[in-house]
Amino acid sequence: MEKGTLRQILLITDGCSNRGESPVQCAKRAYENGITVNVIGILDESESYVNHSLQEVELIAEAGGGVSQVIYKEDLSRTVQAVTRQAMNETLQGFVHKELANIFGTERSLEEIEPDKRGEVIEVVEKLGETCNLEVLLLIDTSASMHDKLPTVKDALFDLSLNLEARLGDNLFAIYQYPTEHGTIGLIQDWVQKIDSITALFPHLVSGGITPTGPAIREATEKLQALHNRGEIDGAKGWAEEG
Amino acid sequence: MAQKVGQKKDRIILPHGATIYGKWNKRRYQIVRRIGSGAIGTVFLCRENGKDVAVKMSRHALSLTTEVNVLKSLQQVQDTSLGPFLFDADDWVAPDGTTYSFYAMEYIDGVSIERFVRVNGANWIGVFLMQMLEQLEQFHDAGWVFGDLKNENIIIGGKQPTARFIDVGGTTKIGRSIKEYSDFYDRAYWGLGSREAEPSYDLFALAMIMLAIYYPEKFKRTNATKNVLLTKLYAINELKLYRPCLQKALTGKYRTAKEMKRDLMQTILQLQKSKRKNKWNWSYVIQAITILSISFIYYCLTFL
Numbered sequence: 001m002e003k004g005t006l007r008q009i010l011l012i013t014d015g016c017s018n019r020g021e022s023p024v025q026c027a028k029r030a031y032e033n034g035i036t037v038n039v040i041g042i043l044d045e046s047e048s049y050v051n052h053s054l055q056e057v058e059l060i061a062e063a064g065g066g067v068s069q070v071i072y073k074e075d076l077s078r079t080v081q082a083v084t085r086q087a088m089n090e091t092l093q094g095f096v097h098k099e100l101a102n103i104f105g106t107e108r109s110l111e112e113i114e115p116d117k118r119g120e121v122i123e124v125v126e127k128l129g130e131t132c133n134l135e136v137l138l139l140i141d142t143s144a145s146m147h148d149k150l151p152t153v154k155d156a157l158f159d160l161s162l163n164l165e166a167r168l169g170d171n172l173f174a175i176y177q178y179p180t181e182h183g184t185i186g187l188i189q190d191w192v193q194k195i196d197s198i199t200a201l202f203p204h205l206v207s208g209g210i211t212p213t214g215p216a217i218r219e220a221t222e223k224l225q226a227l228h229n230r231g232e233i234d235g236a237k238g239w240a241e242e243g
Numbered sequence: 244m245a246q247k248v249g250q251k252k253d254r255i256i257l258p259h260g261a262t263i264y265g266k267w268n269k270r271r272y273q274i275v276r277r278i279g280s281g282a283i284g285t286v287f288l289c290r291e292n293g294k295d296v297a298v299k300m301s302r303h304a305l306s307l308t309t310e311v312n313v314l315k316s317l318q319q320v321q322d323t324s325l326g327p328f329l330f331d332a333d334d335w336v337a338p339d340g341t342t343y344s345f346y347a348m349e350y351i352d353g354v355s356i357e358r359f360v361r362v363n364g365a366n367w368i369g370v371f372l373m374q375m376l377e378q379l380e381q382f383h384d385a386g387w388v389f390g391d392l393k394n395e396n397i398i399i400g401g402k403q404p405t406a407r408f409i410d411v412g413g414t415t416k417i418g419r420s421i422k423e424y425s426d427f428y429d430r431a432y433w434g435l436g437s438r439e440a441e442p443s444y445d446l447f448a449l450a451m452i453m454l455a456i457y458y459p460e461k462f463k464r465t466n467a468t469k470n471v472l473l474t475k476l477y478a479i480n481e482l483k484l485y486r487p488c489l490q491k492a493l494t495g496k497y498r499t500a501k502e503m504k505r506d507l508m509q510t511i512l513q514l515q516k517s518k519r520k521n522k523w524n525w526s527y528v529i530q531a532i533t534i535l536s537i538s539f540i541y542y543c544l545t546f547l
Contacts, residue, residue, distance in 0.1 A: 089305065093305065110304045110305060110308075111304055111334060111342055111344075114267055115267055115268075115308070115311070115332040115333055115334065115344070116332070118304065118308045118311075119308055119311060119312045119315065121308075122305060122308040122309055122312060123312060125305070126309065126419075130419045130420070159431075159432075162431050162437070162438060163420065163431075163438055164420070165420075165437065165438075166419075166420030166421065166437050166438040166439040166440075167419070167420045168418070168419065
């Protein structure tokens, strides 16, 4: 298999959408276009884990072929890594399974392969995960209630970049926020190979209770596709020029 | 395809006496008790054919298979004890229909390094440092970095107290990115290096293990991380002897375990010499002699 590029949207939010089209539909469309949508929901200290209001988070990730988790603020850094990595591995595992299906003639899940042989499959998945290119669009809900969580978000994103940097494959990150005063999503950081700890993130918070998660996912999908098209036009040079 | 990332701990509850039956290899394990739960599974003490084994079980076949791969490869390259010995890898279909993946490994009994040092004294620090460096060197020579090196992943056991590494969940091929790590022991968390799997990553964690013995509550990073670590290191009198070595490990001055080992050996020898020249300082001499003789016994045992 040639060295491919995985494309992900990682949405970090603390509330439910209340404006525009359904985020679940938008996530589904992203997935149909080869982009997985992962979601991290952040709970307030006062909310209990069992009865949280973030069921939407799970549904969006499910439609987007991705991974979701609902957590408290303190666990954010670790979760951002875990979700990104797991989503990557699952996507790759999906590819490998299709390859296996080509060999065996039928699609088989990992559990149906005898433990002794599983090792080889995993080895392939790991190797791909280490070497594939990764494009992550980080979509951050910066509505007023997120205010006290943003320093933690910033730390977590920096840590994610640090973590993925250690891979052999190339990484590209872009950071968008929503909502904004003009339009749906606002650019915070255009495509870069690493996120710097000193990057000035999230300068503008918008209050007013509007959370257009659906439109935000749709626009994020378009941004990722635009990057892809740009890459095709520029050919192989695209990667080098991004830095 | 969609999946929720498990809660912090993937805990599986099975009562004493329950039986796990391997779907492929047909071996039977009887649960004695739960040993602990980690990020990707639960470890049980079990009996199989009259002997004690540790069984790690998880719903995530993927992560577990990765660990089995590591254990298999470690067993191919050496005959001493790098990580627990692997006996079996299989699936179990529980009565409720859920399939769990598991693997059975050597049960390593003992106490934590923290507890051992508290009970038996700081003289042992040098011994364990030596032993662990020896093992890390073998890990590295075999192409692996241990990764998630921390006090919870070390057990001191055996008649001749020996430090053993027990959880290979973070073990990563050299050159790749560290698979699993814990903030306190992670050099990238402290801003003192990358998360690329290279021998110096383990050496940093090894030095942090020594700090963790004396700071069981741990501590967090601030802006001047390097100074925090060094201040904490200098505050512990019991680590005085090893300060130069540990400081170099924390600041990434050692590229290999061998370098650190050589330095450590020299520190111990030099100290012995200088103390002999000056007045006899019995506590140091005894400390040095103990370390040397125990290391010697350990080497003999290893090479027999």
